[in-house]
Amino acid sequence: MAGRARRMEPVARVMHEREREAARRLGEAQARLRARLAERERLEGYRAEYARSLQGAAAVSGARLRDYRVFLERINRALGELERAVEQARAEVEACRRHWLEAQRRSRSVGLAVERLQGLERREEARREQRESDGHAARRLRRG
Structure with a gap:
């Protein structure tokens, strides 16, 4: 099991970067x-x-x-076109928001998985060290 968390860290970084990119796109859409x-x-x-x-x-x-x-009439036509552009921009913001939320969810899930694996690896390492320590103590008792 050792190293599984370390192997997952690049995946977590990629997912975090995707989340950041989605947040950036959402901000740009909101500005538009x-x-x-x-x-x-x-x-x-x-x-x-x-x-x-x-x-x-x-x-x-x-x-x-x-x-x-x-x-x-020209102003009204321009306003109609602008209204369509506003609705399109609102739809884009909503699509970007959904994409960002999904990227955020995935990033958090992978991050939690890495944290769980790190916890398992720490516990396994502690058990291994305890077994070694117990083995050393047992050998000293047999010699002494």
């Missing part, structure tokens, strides 16, 4: 989601500001009203 949400918020604010400026105008010509509607 935050960026999309901030972009959406800015565009919604711009749309509201544009609407207020038009409402504040005393008289609006037909051409200006048509331009306003065309521009507003």
Whole structure:
């Protein structure tokens, strides 16, 4: 049994590195989601500001009203695309979170297995040392 824990340590390191990589990817996905949400918020604010400026105008010509509607439609299309990007980013975050949790679970499982093997090896070593000590003591008693 000696050495099994040592042979498992590289596996534990690989699993830990996979967990760290999954956590890094999750962080990047969360940053992309935050960026999309901030972009959406800015565009919604711009749309509201544009609407207020038009409402504040005393008289609006037909051409200006048509331009306003065309521009507003562009903003609404952009917001629709952004909303799809936000949902895609949320889905990516959730997928990354699931992947990270699974990597974390595997890493912990392998780590616990290594710890158990190390404990078994320590106990086996202690028993071996005790047997040797007992053998030395028995030989001294026979000689003396």
